Amino acid sequence: MSASATPLAVEYVRILPELVLSIFGMAVMVLDPLIDERRNQRTLGNIALLGSLAAIIATLYQSQYPGPGFWNMVNVDAFSVFFHFLVTTVTAIVILTSYDYMEVQQIRAGEYYGLILFGAVGMCLMSSAVELVLIFIALEISSISTYILAGFRRRAAISSEASLKYFLLGSFATAFFLYGVALMFGATGSTSISVISQVLRSGQIPVLAYAGIALMFVGLGFKVAAAPFHIWTPDVYEGAPSPVVGFMSTAPKAAVFAVLLRIMFEANAPGRLWLIWVTAALSMTLGNIGALVQDNVKRLLAYSSIAHAGYLLVAFAALPSGGIPAAMFYTASYAAMNVGAFAVVSHFASAGERYVTLEDYSGLGRRSPLLAATLTIFLLSLIGIPITGGFFAKFYVFSAALQANLVGLVIIGVLNSAIGAYYYLRIIVMMYMREPREEAPVPAAPIGLRAALTLTVFATIYLGILPGGVLEYASRSAAELMRQ
Amino acid sequence: MPQNYVPIFIFVALIGVLIPVTLLAAKLVRPDNPNKTKLMPYECGIDPVDHARGRYTVRFYIVAILFVVFDVETIFLFPWAVKFKALGVFGLIEILIFLVILIVGYIWIWKKGALEWV
Amino acid sequence: MVPLSYYLVLSGILFACGVLGFLIKRNIITIFMSIELMLNGVNLSFVAFAAQWHALSGQVFVFFVMVVAAAESAVGLAIIIAVYRTRQTLNVDQINLLKL
Numbered sequence: 001m002s003a004s005a006t007p008l009a010v011e012y013v014r015i016l017p018e019l020v021l022s023i024f025g026m027a028v029m030v031l032d033p034l035i036d037e038r039r040n041q042r043t044l045g046n047i048a049l050l051g052s053l054a055a056i057i058a059t060l061y062q063s064q065y066p067g068p069g070f071w072n073m074v075n076v077d078a079f080s081v082f083f084h085f086l087v088t089t090v091t092a093i094v095i096l097t098s099y100d101y102m103e104v105q106q107i108r109a110g111e112y113y114g115l116i117l118f119g120a121v122g123m124c125l126m127s128s129a130v131e132l133v134l135i136f137i138a139l140e141i142s143s144i145s146t147y148i149l150a151g152f153r154r155r156a157a158i159s160s161e162a163s164l165k166y167f168l169l170g171s172f173a174t175a176f177f178l179y180g181v182a183l184m185f186g187a188t189g190s191t192s193i194s195v196i197s198q199v200l201r202s203g204q205i206p207v208l209a210y211a212g213i214a215l216m217f218v219g220l221g222f223k224v225a226a227a228p229f230h231i232w233t234p235d236v237y238e239g240a241p242s243p244v245v246g247f248m249s250t251a252p253k254a255a256v257f258a259v260l261l262r263i264m265f266e267a268n269a270p271g272r273l274w275l276i277w278v279t280a281a282l283s284m285t286l287g288n289i290g291a292l293v294q295d296n297v298k299r300l301l302a303y304s305s306i307a308h309a310g311y312l313l314v315a316f317a318a319l320p321s322g323g324i325p326a327a328m329f330y331t332a333s334y335a336a337m338n339v340g341a342f343a344v345v346s347h348f349a350s351a352g353e354r355y356v357t358l359e360d361y362s363g364l365g366r367r368s369p370l371l372a373a374t375l376t377i378f379l380l381s382l383i384g385i386p387i388t389g390g391f392f393a394k395f396y397v398f399s400a401a402l403q404a405n406l407v408g409l410v411i412i413g414v415l416n417s418a419i420g421a422y423y424y425l426r427i428i429v430m431m432y433m434r435e436p437r438e439e440a441p442v443p444a445a446p447i448g449l450r451a452a453l454t455l456t457v458f459a460t461i462y463l464g465i466l467p468g469g470v471l472e473y474a475s476r477s478a479a480e481l482m483r484q
Numbered sequence: 485m486p487q488n489y490v491p492i493f494i495f496v497a498l499i500g501v502l503i504p505v506t507l508l509a510a511k512l513v514r515p516d517n518p519n520k521t522k523l524m525p526y527e528c529g530i531d532p533v534d535h536a537r538g539r540y541t542v543r544f545y546i547v548a549i550l551f552v553v554f555d556v557e558t559i560f561l562f563p564w565a566v567k568f569k570a571l572g573v574f575g576l577i578e579i580l581i582f583l584v585i586l587i588v589g590y591i592w593i594w595k596k597g598a599l600e601w602v
Numbered sequence: 603m604v605p606l607s608y609y610l611v612l613s614g615i616l617f618a619c620g621v622l623g624f625l626i627k628r629n630i631i632t633i634f635m636s637i638e639l640m641l642n643g644v645n646l647s648f649v650a651f652a653a654q655w656h657a658l659s660g661q662v663f664v665f666f667v668m669v670v671a672a673a674e675s676a677v678g679l680a681i682i683i684a685v686y687r688t689r690q691t692l693n694v695d696q697i698n699l700l701k702l
Contacts, residue, residue, distance in 0.1 A: 148681075164697065185648065549679050552676050553676045559669060
């Protein structure tokens with residue numbers, strides 16, 4: 001590692017999706033003030049969409065050239081490609097749902113699309129980074145973008161309040177993560193995950209390493225909204241614009257779970273089992289109980305996302321061979337159903353996000369049968385009903401946990417799934433069994449939203465009927481990850 | 485280890501004694517006739533317009549925010565400047581890309597009108 | 603030569619001060635400064651460990667942390683201004699439209 005060495009061309013391919021996203025993001029930012037005020041929304045959205053599609057292609061191209069890059073800062077393997085694909089696809093779908101939303105809410109700001117792309121850069125980088133400080137920077141790129149996105153309905157007081165809460169608690173958590181990184185650096189003399197793993201596997205584990213892991217877990221646990229670090233979630237989800245919530249409840253979470261998988265399994269983090277056991281059990285229980293009493297659909301889905309973070313963490317307590325693929329499958333299917341659900345919510349919300357309570361959903365089955373049916377599919381998937389992705393996601397996680405003899409945790413998880421069914425069914429009952437209310441109008445779905453919903457419904461059903469392909473890919477990448 | 489700090493403590497003690505002594509001596513010796521102009525805060529010769537705790541326009545915050553970002557980003561230029569020869573052409577190109585990104589941000593701010601004083 | 607533990611204890615104290623300030627202060631700007639204090643505590647331990655391991659990388663990390671913290675503070679101040687414009691207060695107890 002001499003200072004004068006230049007990276008090879010292939011190493012640039014290994015950060016190609018990030019490069020593509022950054023260039024398109026900057027293009028959106030620069031073009032925003034230059035082009036016509038009234039037309040720019042859609043044009044900029046189109047550029048951003050093009051950028052995310054280009055990033056998907058770059059990811060597929062990149063998968064041909066696995067290996068380390070930039071002095072072992074990043075590493076492209078099947079694992080990172082999986083998360084790159086997930087993040088860029090979610091980005092594209094969120095941009096599709098945003099077109100209409102921005103017009104209805106009368107938000108004129110091209111940097112919205114730029115920020116989504118920059119956020120995606122951070123998330124992609126998180127999944128391929130194998131160096132703790134680079135992970136920290138990537139985490140901040142994605143977090144800072146989402147802080148701003150959360151406050152995008154600037155005229156609404158709750159939106160800026162949500163942004164403020166997210167920002168304050170988010171940077172608080174980041175400081176914990178960074179302190180963990182510092183202690184890990186002190187314990188092992190390196191911030192490279194592979195070196196840390198070697199040190200931790202050979203001989204005695206320094207006390208500092210335990211403290212470092214615990215602090216990093218606090219920081220990352222906050223970002224995925226796992227209990228007891230979940231307090232911010234319902235508030236931020238309620239105040240932030242709905243497409244943004246769809247974005248930040250899936251893509252950054254997937255990326256942070258990728259980081260957690262690398263730190264917990266690849267670095268062979270000491271003492272992880274109890275940490276995760278307690279957090280998973282708490283998240284599932286608090287999330288589901290909290291969701292029972294909510295009247296606001298966005299808050300309800302926020303609590304549900306806490307519960308889902310809990311189910312996902314169950315996989316982390318399992319053995320690597322079963323746990324990693326289960327967790328990867330879960331992030332993919334959760335992303336599909338949650339982005340879809342929030343796309344429907346953002347369409348129903350209408351100007352000023354007025355219609356977001358459970359009451360407003362009454363009779364939707366009659367007023368807008370197709371959209372109601374779509375939302376029903378996502379909700380059934382969130383419950384975990386067979387032939388949807390949510391079923392196999394839960395199934396793989398719990399069977400991985402059973403293989404690791406975590407019977408107690410599995411029992412808590414299954415009980416929680418039963419509780420969870422109640423509040424998701426409440427929305428479905430509202431939509432189909434109640435009389436429609438006059439006040440809440442349902443405009444016809446525009447083309448962007450239709451495309452987004454078709455994609456997410458397809459993904460949800462596909463993962464529910466033919467989970468084999470994705471699971472097999474995930475298992476292969478997990479084996480690759482553990483071999484390193 | 486603590487004995488290394490003995491000189492510092494001696495200095496602290498000297499400061500504690502010398503400063504009050506000199507101040508007191510000056511007070512006893514100098515003539516004392518204050519007036520309004522003399523007691524005014526010194527602001528480079530310009531008369532103060534208001535007291536320092538007054539409120540000022542939010543535009544200053546935006547200027548301050550922009551300053552913080554561009555000021556701190558230059559920190560990356562220093563290590564590069566120190567190892568300029570060793571990093572060679574590759575380092576030069578990398579730093580130029582970095583500067584281009586900063587300039588893109590600057591153009592954006594300019595075009596958005598954040599530098600206009602309204 | 604000051605031993606490593608002194609630096610670590612100082613950095614721990616700084617970090618703890620930051621956490622405490624974050625939890626008990628009511629003004630957003632002060633809370634924000636507490637977060638910066640936490641980050642500076644971390645920076646101190648990075649530098650101390652870099653000296654212990656004779657690894658320059660630790661000092662470079664401090665650069666990155668500082669820059670990221672500056673970017674974060676720029677965004678944070680902008681958000682604070684946005685909140686102040688809608689609410690006319692910077693007291694966290696009065697920013698309570700969203701119930702915890």
